[in-house]
Amino acid sequence: MGGDRYRASWPQPFSSLPLLIFLFLFFFFLLNLTNFASAIENGSSNTATFAPPDNYLIDCGSSQPTQLVDGRTFKSDHDAASLLQTDEDVQASIDSISINAYSSIPSSSLPLYRTAKIFLEDSTYTFFISQVGWHWIRLYFFPVAHPSYNLIDAVFSVYADQIVLLHHFSVRDNTSLVFKEYFINVSDTFSLQFKPNKESYAFINAIEVVSAPDSLISDLATGVSPLGDFKGLSKSAFQVSYRLNVGGPTITPKNDTLSRTWEPDSQYNMFPQGSKDASVSPKTIKYPDNGATAYIAPSSVYATAVHIQDPLTLQPNVNLTWKLNVDPSFSYLIRLHFCDIVSKALNNMYFNVYINQMVGVSILDLSFLTNALATAYYKDFVLNRTAITNGSILVQIGPSEFHSGNMDAILNGLEVMKMSNEANSFDGLFTADGSYKGSSSAKRRMKILAAVGLGMAVTAMLLLASIFVRWQKRPGGWEKRNSFSSWLLPLHSSRTSFLSSKSSSRRSSLFGSRKSKSGYSSYFASQGLGKFFTIHELQNATQNFDEKAMIGVGGFGKVYLGALEDGTKIAIKRGNSGSEQGINEFRTEIDMLSKLRHRHLVSLIGFCDEQSEMILVYEYMANGPLRDHLYGSKLPPLSWKQRLEICIGAARGLHYLHTGAALGIIHRDVKTTNILLDENLVAKVSDFGLSKAAPTMDQTHVSTAVKGSFGYLDPEYFRRQQLTEKSDVYSFGVVLFEVLCARPAINPSLPREQVSLAEWSMQCNRKGMIEKIIDPHIASNINNGSLKKYVEVAEKCLKEYGVDRPGMGDVLWHLEYALQLQEAAASQVGPPDNSARVITLEKSRENDSRGDSDGVVSDNSEVSTIGSPLFSQIGNFQGR
Structure with a gap:
């Protein structure tokens, strides 16, 4: 009975089971509905999980x-x-x-x-x-x-x-x-x-x-060197070298969609003082319908970033830089992650991306690519091993100077992956079966090195034999007349040479051998490379490089005023020996200036490369750079006539560079600090460290990495990486307005529309307000006709496309005509009849050439072409 009562009180099994099932399904539905709503809120791919089949x-x-x-x-x-x-x-x-x-x-x-x-x-x-x-x-x-x-x-x-x-x-x-x-x-x-x-x-x-998801690697990327599309990524294998969460903390496999680890970027950021971290909630990150997904990088990567600390106080040509050490014998896939989490509105940030100082993306506009803020975007680049120098990869971002908007740039994540080589290896050129798979060129180099080694050994034996013979035949008093190093002619002295002490063949074979007892080598004289100074001579000339003798500082190094034993004053530019770029500039400067002689080009006297030094010696320019006479110093202001004469002199120097050589030379860094003035205020163009030979007759341009100074850089050259003489013309146009307005080419402290002098001056001229921005020291003394002609040619120099800009011959003529108008007004005499010589810029542009340009005025400057094939075709050319 008791048992029956117990069974009677127990609920019937089928009476409540449907209710339990219903409740279970109801709560399961609510749970999934909540997760679905969360996924919609955070982005459809933001909560993606991947279940790997293997x-x-x-x-x-x-x-x-x-x-x-x-x-x-x-x-x-x-x-x-x-x-x-x-x-x-x-x-x-x-x-x-x-x-x-x-x-x-x-x-x-x-x-x-x-x-x-x-x-x-x-x-x-x-x-x-x-x-x-x-x-x-x-x-x-x-x-x-x-x-x-x-x-x-x-x-x-x-x-x-x-x-x-x-x-x-x-x-x-x-x-x-x-x-x-x-x-x-x-x-x-x-x-x-x-x-x-x-x-x-x-x-x-x-x-x-x-x-891993197949979508993680596509077959296409942007090639950096050479620039263009790179196809075939799917045929390569990769080793992860770096995976950085830029601006954020470590991301562990627990918080990554594919169990990856992302490390902070702080130890690789080369400019932390100019960097500012930014972060938002990962829930705010959106993924586009076709593009980045949470598999590419989790939302926590895109929710943190590094951008420019304060663009108004930074130097305008400074980029944020990450340096990553790599094996230079491999090519690399570089993936950059972007997400604009700092802008308040669309289309307000435009920036450039550089890989190893080469343009990867010019004027990157995330708003255009994603159509929304806080939206993930990534881009892949392939860097060829031939473009890797110093065993490192530099990733740089910087604001675009050719676009309005915030002067800002942003990076959220960075991945670097080594690509397998021709031996299908990540470690050398040996295959899995142990055979060597080096390229034919590599094998050839090994044979050449072996032959060179054998040759050097034989040479050393012969040299020792000659030394021994000379030792046996040495005359009386030889100790006083000779040093041990003088026996090794024509090899360098026992002093350590910067160019020969480095392991790089570029340095060691830069100029070959040289030495003489006086420190001046007949080898250099015959090659037109100027005088070879010993480090001891230059130490004496500068009181051991006393800081009191320093007269300037540039990108290459410090500049000192020195005096030789005969009292001749010289300018000594002492380079930074740790700079790889400095070596290139050092050689270029010597190659260019040692073979150029013109009244309006600074003369190179000689150089020194002893004891790991890179030193260039120039004629002394007593009045220093033009910029010091325009603003930023206590020097008396120049008159309008003096400014015109200085601009004319600089234009003559540039015109000679463009037209006076068989191939022509493009300066590539024209600015007021590179126009120096002697004791008579005669202008001379200086600093040829970035110069390039101009394109030949069957070429329209020289393809090269973008280099120059912010504010003076030709926008067409920047966009297309195609250098022409018209790039110098654009820079000279900025110089002309700098001379007229006495203000820097870039001034971040001004309102945004006035930051760039080139843009602001052209805007004022279009509005008929150019008089309002002229230097007050000269505004009342400028003849209207002279001003109009000057501004006309300056504005034409700043045309967006090089084909629309005048040649330097046209620029020179119009500046001289502006000077004649100014002088005529000052003497209250009408200008001379130049109707026969007046030409329009449009017509003269058609006839402009390197050897024959209408409207060129001779200054009777003698040109010396010192034994170089580059100048063999111009003989007794008279500088113009």
């Missing part, structure tokens, strides 16, 4: 599974034993040894580094791939302690099928963890082979072979 995770040497804080579980050796194949002739207990010894690594580190598997013979893991395509290959190394094997001494190679991941690899440091990450397109079966070197062994702490 997910091999092995904690090598571990006796039990290892679970990480991100939720992933790595199998033990026992569970993964079927994947490992070893040499059948070797007992398994010897072939692979599991160790559980504790090491000195901190407990906070990943537990995957606490155990390892040691391989005494070649051993292979074989993985069966369910979905062919891109896979992550991640390898963990740390030499944990073992009683019988010192893993620091292990030397081995690792192959992924036929791809060489590591060649003769070793871990010599037991204080840091080693993590290698690769991205490889794999087929149906995939193997990892560990191959110990002879009489050594291999080891591994943990392995990951995990599927």
Whole structure:
């Protein structure tokens, strides 16, 4: 009875079951509805998760599974034993040894580094791939302690099928963890082979072979050097070199959509004082319908950024720079992540992207690309190994000077991936079968080096023999008349030469050998390179480079006033020996100036390259740079006539450069600091460190990386990287307005529309307000006709396209005509009848050429062409 009462009080099983099922489904629906709404709010891809079809995770040497804080579980050796194949002739207990010894690594580190598997013979893991395509290959190394094997001494190679991941690899440091990450397109079966070197062994702490979305790498990227489209990324394999969360903290695998780690960028940021961090909530980040996804980078990457600290106080030509050390023998895929989280409105930020000082993107407008703020965008670049110098990659961003809007630039994330080479390797040129796969040119270089080495050995033996013979025949009193170094003619003296002491062949073979007892080499004289000064001579001339003798500082280095023994004053420009760019400028300056002689070009007297120095010696220009006479100093202001004469002199110098040589020369850095004045205020163009030979007759331009000074840079050259003489004309147009207005080419402290002198002056001229921006010191003394002619030619110099600008011959004539109008007004005499000589800019442009330009006025300056093939065609050319 009691039992029946109990059963009677129990609910009937089928009476409540439908209700329970209904409640369960209802709550499940509500939960998913909430998640769906959250996904809509945050962006459809923002919460994306990826379930990899292949997910091999092995904690090598571990006796039990290892679970990480991100939720992933790595199998033990026992569970993964079927994947490992070893040499059948070797007992398994010897072939692979599991160790559980504790090491000195901190407990906070990943537990995957606490155990390892040691391989005494070649051993292979074989993985069966369910979905062919891109896979992550991640390898963990740390030499944990073992009683019988010192893993620091292990030397081995690792192959992924036929791809060489590591060649003769070793871990010599037991204080840091080693993590290698690769991205490889794999087929149906995939193997990892560990191959110990002879009489050594291999080891591994943990392995990951995990599927990745196919959309992670497209086949197309932007080539940087040469510039253009790069196709074929899908045929390459990649090794992750850097993955940076710019402006933000470390992102661990737990917070990444594909279990990646993103490190902070702070240690790679070369200009932190000009950088400002920005961040927003990751929930505000949006992903476009076709473009970046959360697989490309999680929203936490796009939610942080670095942008310009305060664009109004920074130097205008300064870019934010990240420097990443790399192996220069490989090409690299560089992925940049952008998301405008700082602008308040669309179309208000335009900036440029540079890779190794070459333009990657010009005038990048994120608003145009994404049609919204806080929207993810990324761009891939390929940098060829031939464009890598100094073993590093420089990524730079900077505001565009040719667009209105915020003077700002932004970067959110940065990835650098090494690309496999022709040997299908990430470590040298040896293939997986051990053969050398170097290019024919590399092999040829090796043979050449061997031949050179043999030749040098023979030369050294002959040299020693000659020294011995000379020693035997030395005359009496030889100690007083000769030094040991003088026996080695025509080799350099025993002093250390900057150009010959460096390992780079560019430096060591720059000018060849030279030496004489006086320090002046007949070799240099015959080559037209000027006098070779000893460092001792220049130290005496400057009181050991006393700071009191310093008269200026430039990008190349400091400039000192010196005096030779005969009392001649000289200007000594002492370069920064640590600058690779300085070496190029050093050589270019000597190559150019030593073969040019013109009344309106600064003369190079000589140079010195002893004791790791780069020193150029010029004629002394007593009145210094033109800019000092316009603003920023206490010097008395120049009159309008003096300014016209100075501009005419500078124009003559530039016109000679463009037309006076067989090929012509483009200065590429025309500005008021590079126009110097002598004691009589005669203008001379200086600083030829960036100069380039002009295009030949069958060329329209010279393709080259953009270089110059902010505010003077030709916008067409900047956009297209195509240099012509008209680039100098544009810069000279800025100089003309700088002379007229006595203000810098760029002044960030002014209202935005007035920051750029070129834009502001043309705007004022179009409105008929040019008189309002003229230097007050000269405004009342300028003849209207002279001013009109001057402003007319200055504005035409600043035309957006080079074809619309006049040649320097036209510029020179119009400046001289402006001077004649000014002089005529001052003497109250009408201007001379120049109707026969007056030409329109449009007509003269058609006839402008390097050797014959209408309206060119001679200044009777004698030109010296010092034994250079470059000037062999112009003979006794008279400078104009």
